[in-house]
Amino acid sequence: MRTVLAPALRAEWIKATSLRSIWLCLAIFVVGVAGIGIAVVASIGDVEARQPDYDPSTVAFYGLNFGHVAVIVLAVLLTAGEYNRHTIHASLVAVPKRAAFLAAKLGVGAVLVLLASAFAVPLTLLTARAVLGPTAVPVTEPAMLRSAVAAVLYVTLLTVLCMNIAMLIRNQAGAIGLLVPFFFLLSPLLELVPVVQEAAAFLPDRAGATALRLESRxxxxxxxxxxxxxxxxxxxxxxxxxxAALRHRDA
Known part of the structure; x- marks a missing residue:
């Protein structure tokens, strides 16, 4: 497995980094997370800071709600995109061990998003602190550091989740059509319905939002x-x- 994984990782890295659409998704993610987060802090940060239930991470990381879209598209392009481009057969011929193929693909996607989020998250927090001034929570506070690490890990894990779902669907349009409405619309709405509110907290994006908070609600x-x-x-x-699906289904 180890002798197969290294060449597979190298091949997946070359494939991913040679696609301009992947770099575009990463750029949109960074701009969306940092830009929208900073804009929200600048516009309502002072007002929110005076609220009794104020959580600075919720305001600063507001851009993550829109960054979801870029992450989903990137995940789908790296996985289901192979089926749409009809390159999956060649990829599996080059890496016949399907576990290594999937691990390499997930690893490359996770690393790309990890690096992008590790840049976007500190940029957002440092700029938000500069905008808010004395009302801002210091970035070096343990709770804020934990929230920053959680933000990076959450986005990376969300990428892995979306890549896996796209591999199950094996269709680019179908995967985007399912994932974007679910994470951008359906899941946040379910959290507002009292009957399913507690169950909705176990959805991946709602749990991720909880992981980012400085204090639980x-x-x-x-x-x-x-x-x-x-x-x-x-x-x-x-x-x-x-x-399991990749192992038992034909390409």
Whole structure:
């Protein structure tokens, strides 16, 4: 497995970095997360800071709600895009061990988003602190540092989850048509419905939002660390499903 994985990683890295659409998605993600987050802080940061339930991470990371779209498109392009471009057959001939093929693909996608988010998150926090001035929570506060790390990990795990789902669907338009409305519209709406509010907290993006908060809300069924565990479980479970489907289905 190890002798196959290294060449597979190299091949997936070359494929991913040679696509201009991947770089465009990463650029949109950074601009969306940092730009929208900073704009929200500049426009309503002072007002929010005076609220009793103020959570600076919720305001600063507001751009992540829109960054989801770029991450989803990137994940789909790296996985289901192979089926649309009819390159999946050549890829599997080059890497016949499908577990290594999937691991390499997930690893490259995760690293690309990890690097982009590791740039966007500190940029957002440092700029937000400069905008808010004395009312801002210091970036060096343990809770804020934990929130920043959680933001980077959450986006990376979300990428892995979306890549796995796209591998299951095997269609670029179908995967985007399912994932974008779900994470951008359906999941946030479910959290507002009292009957399913507690169950909705276990959805990956809602758990990710909880993981980013400095303090849990009264309505949250678990804290930030448990929430990150929920996101990890989603990524692992989807990975098992993608591997099983790739192993038993023809390309």
């Amino acid at each position: 009264p309505t949250d069924p678990f804290g930030p660390l448990t929430a990150m565990g929920v996101v990890i479980c989603w990524a692992v479970a989807s990975g098992i499903g993608a591997w």
